[in-house]
Amino acid sequence: MSDSPNLETKVEQFKAGFIRIRDEMAKMMVGQQTVVEGVLTAFFAGGHVLLEGVPGLGKTMLVRTLADAVHLKFSRVQFTPDLMPADIVGTNMIAEDEHGRKSFQFQPGPVFANILLADEINRATPKTQSALLEAMQEHHVTVGGTQHPIEQPFLVLATQNPLEMEGTYPLPEAQLDRFFFKLKVAFPTADDLHSILDRTTANERPTVSKVLHDPQEVMAMREVVRQVPLAREVQAHAIDLVLCTHPDDKHASPLSKKYVRYGASPRGAQALILAGKIYALLDGRYHVSRADIDKAAPDALRHRIILNFEGEAEGTSTDEVIAEILKQNAG
Amino acid sequence: MALVKCALLAGAVLVAVGAVNRWLLGRMPLDPQMALIAAAAVPVLALLVAIAQRRALPQVAALLDQAGGTRDRFSTALAFSAEATPSEMQAMALRECVDFALRGNFSRLVRVHLPREAAWLLVPAVALAMLQWEAQTAASDRQAETSAAQAAVEETARKLEELARQTAKANEEAKTDDLKKIAEQLQRSAEQLRAKATNPEDAAKSALRELSALEQMIAELQKAPGASPEEMKELSKALAQNEATKESAKAMEAGDPAKAAEELEKAMQQLAEKKDERTEEQIQQALEQALKRLAEKKQLSEALQKLAQQMQRAQTEKGGSSGEAMRQLAQMLKQMPQGQQNKGGQQKAQTLQQLLAALQNMKYGEGDGKHGGDPKPGDAKTQGLVTMQSFAPGNQNGEPSPGDPSMPSGQPGSERDTGTTDTPFGKERNDPGKGAQAKQLTGRLGDGESLSQMLPSAGDASKSNRRYTELYEAMAPAAEDAAQQENIPLGSRFFIKRYFESIRPKE
Numbered sequence: 001m002s003d004s005p006n007l008e009t010k011v012e013q014f015k016a017g018f019i020r021i022r023d024e025m026a027k028m029m030v031g032q033q034t035v036v037e038g039v040l041t042a043f044f045a046g047g048h049v050l051l052e053g054v055p056g057l058g059k060t061m062l063v064r065t066l067a068d069a070v071h072l073k074f075s076r077v078q079f080t081p082d083l084m085p086a087d088i089v090g091t092n093m094i095a096e097d098e099h100g101r102k103s104f105q106f107q108p109g110p111v112f113a114n115i116l117l118a119d120e121i122n123r124a125t126p127k128t129q130s131a132l133l134e135a136m137q138e139h140h141v142t143v144g145g146t147q148h149p150i151e152q153p154f155l156v157l158a159t160q161n162p163l164e165m166e167g168t169y170p171l172p173e174a175q176l177d178r179f180f181f182k183l184k185v186a187f188p189t190a191d192d193l194h195s196i197l198d199r200t201t202a203n204e205r206p207t208v209s210k211v212l213h214d215p216q217e218v219m220a221m222r223e224v225v226r227q228v229p230l231a232r233e234v235q236a237h238a239i240d241l242v243l244c245t246h247p248d249d250k251h252a253s254p255l256s257k258k259y260v261r262y263g264a265s266p267r268g269a270q271a272l273i274l275a276g277k278i279y280a281l282l283d284g285r286y287h288v289s290r291a292d293i294d295k296a297a298p299d300a301l302r303h304r305i306i307l308n309f310e311g312e313a314e315g316t317s318t319d320e321v322i323a324e325i326l327k328q329n330a331g
Numbered sequence: 332m333a334l335v336k337c338a339l340l341a342g343a344v345l346v347a348v349g350a351v352n353r354w355l356l357g358r359m360p361l362d363p364q365m366a367l368i369a370a371a372a373v374p375v376l377a378l379l380v381a382i383a384q385r386r387a388l389p390q391v392a393a394l395l396d397q398a399g400g401t402r403d404r405f406s407t408a409l410a411f412s413a414e415a416t417p418s419e420m421q422a423m424a425l426r427e428c429v430d431f432a433l434r435g436n437f438s439r440l441v442r443v444h445l446p447r448e449a450a451w452l453l454v455p456a457v458a459l460a461m462l463q464w465e466a467q468t469a470a471s472d473r474q475a476e477t478s479a480a481q482a483a484v485e486e487t488a489r490k491l492e493e494l495a496r497q498t499a500k501a502n503e504e505a506k507t508d509d510l511k512k513i514a515e516q517l518q519r520s521a522e523q524l525r526a527k528a529t530n531p532e533d534a535a536k537s538a539l540r541e542l543s544a545l546e547q548m549i550a551e552l553q554k555a556p557g558a559s560p561e562e563m564k565e566l567s568k569a570l571a572q573n574e575a576t577k578e579s580a581k582a583m584e585a586g587d588p589a590k591a592a593e594e595l596e597k598a599m600q601q602l603a604e605k606k607d608e609r610t611e612e613q614i615q616q617a618l619e620q621a622l623k624r625l626a627e628k629k630q631l632s633e634a635l636q637k638l639a640q641q642m643q644r645a646q647t648e649k650g651g652s653s654g655e656a657m658r659q660l661a662q663m664l665k666q667m668p669q670g671q672q673n674k675g676g677q678q679k680a681q682t683l684q685q686l687l688a689a690l691q692n693m694k695y696g697e698g699d700g701k702h703g704g705d706p707k708p709g710d711a712k713t714q715g716l717v718t719m720q721s722f723a724p725g726n727q728n729g730e731p732s733p734g735d736p737s738m739p740s741g742q743p744g745s746e747r748d749t750g751t752t753d754t755p756f757g758k759e760r761n762d763p764g765k766g767a768q769a770k771q772l773t774g775r776l777g778d779g780e781s782l783s784q785m786l787p788s789a790g791d792a793s794k795s796n797r798r799y800t801e802l803y804e805a806m807a808p809a810a811e812d813a814a815q816q817e818n819i820p821l822g823s824r825f826f827i828k829r830y831f832e833s834i835r836p837k838e
């Protein structure tokens with residue numbers, strides 16, 4: 001109890017840091033506050049984000065801005081059908097030393113960065129997509145029988161275009177589940193477009209200040225997040241939400257029963273809790289409430305619910321299923 | 332929902348109890364005292380139920396969080412306070428929750444209020460109120476009916492009480508058990524009449540029944556063995572015509588039938604010794620004439636009827652022994668109870684006669700003008716008279732003439748039976764005043780035999796032990812024959828044919 005002031009300070013620092021990063025990113029990103037906050041939430045929760053939106057909405061700018069604000073190493077991979085796993089994780093190359101002796105030397109791929117932008121991830125083959133699995137979940141890659149750890153913090157920001165589905169390879173459920181959030185990048189409004197044009201077509205362009213200077217600061221903030229406690233009832237609420245996405249569960253909502261093939265995995269519940277903790281801290285509380293869980297539900301569960309054929313044919317979205325579940329579990 | 336169901340169930344039970352009270356037992360669903368007790372019991376029961384269904388603390392915390400928008404602070408505080416060694420962040424959260432709870436005013440969220448489901452009790456309450464209102468209306472109606480019925484029988488009851496007083500007064504002189512019994516019965520009848528008078532329609536019937544019962548009782552008491560004083564007087568006159576039976580006549584006039592019988596036997600013995608058959612014949616003739624006179628005046632008493640029959644039988648069987656009449660008379664006199672002809676007996680007989688007349692007056696009305704010039708039913712001389720009229724022109728018996736077209740034909744389907752007038756005979760109503768003869772029949776209501784006849788009706792609902800197809804096959808030819816032979820109106824023939832087709836069993 002003696003270091004409670006320390007913890008309180010850490011909490012305050014977390015909140016202040018989060019808000020500052022968000023504000024810095026807002027300088028570059030116009031009208032995407034929800035997406036920015038979602039990306040930051042996933043970043044401080046230690047998860048990865050799948051961004052879905054049409055091209056030209058500033059997804060790459062978002063990632064770059066984040067990397068600048070937190071002063072982390074950033075790399076970008078444009079996924080194409082001919083992209084190979086080695087192009088991502090790296091490969092062993094023959095190197096010659098000063099004595100003329102040759103040996104294999106690991107040449108790290110773009111995955112070895114703190115923030116990786118996997119642009120149009122659904123255009124790569126499943127083989128290449130799966131190359132990210134180990135990196136995303138285990139935070140290391142194995143090349144030639146040797147594990148190469150990835151420096152923390154590590155955030156994968158993948159994007160996919162929902163319109164051009166021709167010649168794409170939709171992400172398998174296992175890989176989708178690895179993403180902490182799936183955020184939908186909406187088209188900006190007219191006012192937002194004015195602001196975008198004002199900022200991007202003039203000589204003076206906004207600059208992003210570095211809020212954090214050390215990756216350890218990010219890790220410290222992540223540690224604070226995980227310390228936020230929650231009551232059993234609140235945790236039960238998160239579990240209920242996840243269970244309600246399963247069509248075979250007795251508490252399943254009508255839409256779940258009708259249109260859902262598979263429900264959310266336990267990773268969904270983890271995402272709900274972690275995101276809830278961050279929302280609680282941002283709200284100035286030291287505990288998670290049901291409202292925090294509910295707030296995180298759409299972003300955390302929408303890519304973890306797999307619709308059946310009937311649901312897809314009817315044009316039902318997973319967001320509708322989640323909204324009904326939230327309504328069912330309200331109060 | 333369970334509470335709603337319980338409330339509805341309780342309400343249904345209340346209404347059922349109220350309905351049973353109202354409809355089966357005829358009482359109010361709730362009397363005021365019971366209603367007060369029930370009203371007082373409701374909060375007590377509610378308190379007990381509330382205590383029994385007391386919510387656990389986590390439930391209360393969840394309710395507070397839900398109602399107060401506290402972001403689960405109460406639930407969290409409760410959970411973290413139960414931790415034996417809370418973490419730093421838990422302790423901070425606990426403090427924050429406590430501060431929040433202290434800052435806010437949450438007492439409004441835990442106000443004591445009636446259960447929401449209590450509103451459902453309104454349904455049975457309204458039903459009970461309606462039952463109560465209906466019962467009160469019915470009770471007031473009953474009260475009014477009772478008052479009307481009491482008023483309807485009050486006059487009769489009052490007269491009965493007056494008769495009871497007069498009878499008791501008469502009994503002070505006569506000193507007989509019968510009059511005392513009648514006086515008591517009259518008083519009792521008056522009381523019963525008042526007590527049973529609840530319906531104005533039944534009140535008159537009840538009064539008539541009571542009067543009839545009293546009348547019957549008095550008539551029974553009048554049927555005492557022996558002759559009436561009038562008859563004794565007439566017989567004594569007959570006996571006084573002859574010297575030999577003068578003593579017996581005196582004894583009869585003195586109201587001493589035993590002595591009269593003794594004197595009569597003495598006279599018979601003397602006449603037998605003298606073999607004076609002529610005197611015996613004279614005495615018999617005098618007696619027969621007396622009986623005849625009495626029979627013309629009124630109906631003979633049972634004793635005299637018996638005497639007349641015995642005299643007639645003795646005359647036909649034994650070839651007209653003149654002494655037989657005296658012997659029979661002596662025998663009758665012996666059988667008469669002593670003292671019947673004394674002053675008390677006469678008083679009793681007179682009182683009974685007056686009572687009977689008074690009861691019949693009450694029963695049939697006392698000349699209220701409705702009868703016009705007809706003899707008053709209340710008149711003692713014409714009591715029990717019923718006027719009947721027969722009005723069948725051309726036939727004194729009132730039977731229809733066979734060829735009379737106004738009479739029913741007795742044949743089904745006859746056009747004569749299709750009535751077009753207001754009489755069943757198809758003709759205008761005959762004027763009974765013209766050519767009718769009034770007959771006056773004497774009789775006493777209640778006497779005589781009644782005729783009852785059992786009329787067979789449709790069969791009961793028991794199952795037939797014969798298959799319908801068999802029954803139809805057996806009965807169809809008979810039905811067709813009947814339809815062809817009977818004089819069925821053309822318009823109805825089609826329907827009858829269709830009916831038989833409709834009841835034909837399906838193949």
